[in-house]
Amino acid sequence: MMLSTAATAALAESPHPGRERETQLIRLVRQDCGSCHGMRLTGGLGPALTPAALQDKPADALVQAILQGRPGTPMPPWKNFISGPEAVWIVDGLKKGFPDVR
Amino acid sequence: MSVRLAGLFLALAILSGCATPTLRGTGDLGVVIERATGSVRIVDTTHHASLARVGGLGDLSHASICYSRDERYAYVFGRDGGLTKVDLLRRRIDRRIVQAGNSIGGAISPDGKLVAVANYEPGGVKVFDANDLSPVADIPAAGADGKRSKVVGLVDAPGHKFVFSLYDAGEIWVADMHDPRHPVLHKFAGIGKEPYDGMITSDGRFYAAGLFGEDGVALLDLWNPDAGVKRALVEFGRHGEKFPVYKMPHLEGWAATGDRVVLPAAGKHEVIIADQQTWKEIARVPVAGQAVFAIARPDGRQVWINFAFPDNDTVQVLDLPTRRIVQTLKPGKGVLHLEFAPRGEEVWLSLRDENRIDIYDPDTFARTGSLPAESPSGIFFTVRAHRIGL
Numbered sequence: 001m002m003l004s005t006a007a008t009a010a011l012a013e014s015p016h017p018g019r020e021r022e023t024q025l026i027r028l029v030r031q032d033c034g035s036c037h038g039m040r041l042t043g044g045l046g047p048a049l050t051p052a053a054l055q056d057k058p059a060d061a062l063v064q065a066i067l068q069g070r071p072g073t074p075m076p077p078w079k080n081f082i083s084g085p086e087a088v089w090i091v092d093g094l095k096k097g098f099p100d101v102r
Numbered sequence: 103m104s105v106r107l108a109g110l111f112l113a114l115a116i117l118s119g120c121a122t123p124t125l126r127g128t129g130d131l132g133v134v135i136e137r138a139t140g141s142v143r144i145v146d147t148t149h150h151a152s153l154a155r156v157g158g159l160g161d162l163s164h165a166s167i168c169y170s171r172d173e174r175y176a177y178v179f180g181r182d183g184g185l186t187k188v189d190l191l192r193r194r195i196d197r198r199i200v201q202a203g204n205s206i207g208g209a210i211s212p213d214g215k216l217v218a219v220a221n222y223e224p225g226g227v228k229v230f231d232a233n234d235l236s237p238v239a240d241i242p243a244a245g246a247d248g249k250r251s252k253v254v255g256l257v258d259a260p261g262h263k264f265v266f267s268l269y270d271a272g273e274i275w276v277a278d279m280h281d282p283r284h285p286v287l288h289k290f291a292g293i294g295k296e297p298y299d300g301m302i303t304s305d306g307r308f309y310a311a312g313l314f315g316e317d318g319v320a321l322l323d324l325w326n327p328d329a330g331v332k333r334a335l336v337e338f339g340r341h342g343e344k345f346p347v348y349k350m351p352h353l354e355g356w357a358a359t360g361d362r363v364v365l366p367a368a369g370k371h372e373v374i375i376a377d378q379q380t381w382k383e384i385a386r387v388p389v390a391g392q393a394v395f396a397i398a399r400p401d402g403r404q405v406w407i408n409f410a411f412p413d414n415d416t417v418q419v420l421d422l423p424t425r426r427i428v429q430t431l432k433p434g435k436g437v438l439h440l441e442f443a444p445r446g447e448e449v450w451l452s453l454r455d456e457n458r459i460d461i462y463d464p465d466t467f468a469r470t471g472s473l474p475a476e477s478p479s480g481i482f483f484t485v486r487a488h489r490i491g492l
Contacts, residue, residue: 030138031436031454031477032411035349038181039137039163043204044222045252045269045298045350069346074298074314076346081412101138 015085023101025086029093030101036074041098046075049094062091128173128190131484132441134452134459135165135178138477142178144190147443147450147483150461150471154193160184160200166207166480169487170232171214176482177232179208185219187235190484197235201228209258212490216282218264220256227253227266229282238282245271246291255300255311255353257491259324267297267311267320274300274311274322274331293320293331301353302491303363303378310334310381312353314368321381334381335365335374344369345392349410352395359402362422366393366407373407375425385425390416395439399464400446404428406464408437408451417451419467429467433460441481452478 017025030039036046047053054062066087069077082090093099130148141157159165161182168177175196178186183202186195204223210216216238218229229239243251243266251268259265264277264285274293278286295315302309302324311320318336323329351366363378373393375385391413398405405420414436419429436454443449448470451460454477461471486492 027455032348034163035411038161038204040161040182042161042182044164044181044206045254074296074347074350076348 015089017086017089021086022089025082025090026099027101028081029090029098041094049098051095051097054095059088059091059095062094063087066090126191128484129444131173131190132450133167133176133178133188133190133482134475134478135162135167135480135482136476137162137165137454137479140180141476142176142188143473143475143478144188144193145459145473147448150473152473152475156188156194158195159186159188159198162479164206164479167482167486168208168210168217168492169482169484170210171487173484173487176484177208177210177217179205179219181205183219183221183223185217185230185235199230199235201230201237206252206254207256209256209264209491211264211279212258212260212262216279218256218258218277220253220266222252225250225252225268225270227256227264227277229264229279229285239279239285241275241277241285241287243268243271243275245273247271254298257300257302257309259302259309260306260490261324263324265300265302265309265322265324267293267300269297272297272315274309274320276322276324276327288327290322290331294318294333298350298368299353304360304490306490308378308381310353310363312351312365312368314350319365319381335376335383337383345371347392347410348412349392349394349414351393351410359398359405359422362402364396364398364405364420364422366396368392373405373420375422387420387425387427389418389420389427390430396420397440397442397449398422399442399449400444404464406440406442406449408440414438419464431462431467433462433469434458438479439481441483444483444485450481452481454478 038044041049067079069075132145134143140159144153160180163181176188183200183205186198189196202221206220208219217232226242243253245251251270256266262279274290276288294313297311298314300311309322318333321334322331365374372386372388391409393407396407407418417431418427421428434453434456438454439452459473463470
């Protein structure tokens, strides 16, 4: 399959937090985000975070939702625990299909 | 061969064909959820032993359990709609169904004959025969606006009832199960925004739903349902800054001690002590973070509290007579749940990120034991079989 130029650029720019931090982030997403979104990210009190559920959601909006929370909903801001580049990495992973805990 | 002799041989053949089981009760057993691996451990609280691991239970994030009235079977409610009946004596799955797409717990009827499951997707309650898990009743949770709503806070109540809350619709429903195939619903609408969980006091009188979208709790007096749902503890949560909530408080664990109820507030780093009969505030106690579970020791003197991320390495102990935090423990990373032995002489903590269960003496606060478990979350002892609302 051909990737569009924009998608190729996004992939090329996709930040890599480093192997150790990635392991922590995967655990955080699966376990702690999982309290509301489900460990398999299929949803709970919070919405599903599967690739199918997120396909029409702009990545920027998802990054903002992670960092700033979503006022008026139970989604809290994670900016004290997750950096901007890390949130981009998480959204990238969620849209592709998030890795399992190693 | 005489008929009698043949009968004797047959009896011997049957006896030798079975491994002769050691007779034992189940009153000192429990089940621990291993959330990441879809398995449970059957534990023995007398010997601090893990007796068996039973797998194949599906997605157990946010799983919970209720027990058959003979304390032999555990009904495990999974996130993925799975309902699994586990035999504690044979240490294996007895029956398993997947009854919905996304679920959040369940309850067993007072007579032990019905198991009800609260579902997010499709929103509603499904009721099953506790014996063979065959379907008995389906209660779609369509609110006053006609839309299906996620169901939370499902409990059993005296008088053959199940009580639950509709998260999206903001309603509390009471289902009378006298005719199990034809539940009679009593609906209370407009009870407040986003009830996120519910609980019933241990005497079965008050059903309370915590509201995320508003202050206070929605309270239904089941001894006087015609009075309707009232708002209680409205001042709680109104003052000062609200903190982000990284994990919702769990109201099943709201400590109801007979005359006091201890509640974690959403968005506040404190717990409230209220009078269980009037639901008036008695005191507020600052704590280490967003409280998730507040669990009373069975004698009602102490309440043990755990916390949401990022304070989920901490447990605090509230002494109710003095209303003070008397102990702060750091048991390890990811303290997800705590459960007291039936008479309160020990308390078990699940440490998700440490892959173990620790056992503490609540008098000395000393660790007295430890068991391995893979990403443990809920701990459920069989004594729950005989408690209203558990």
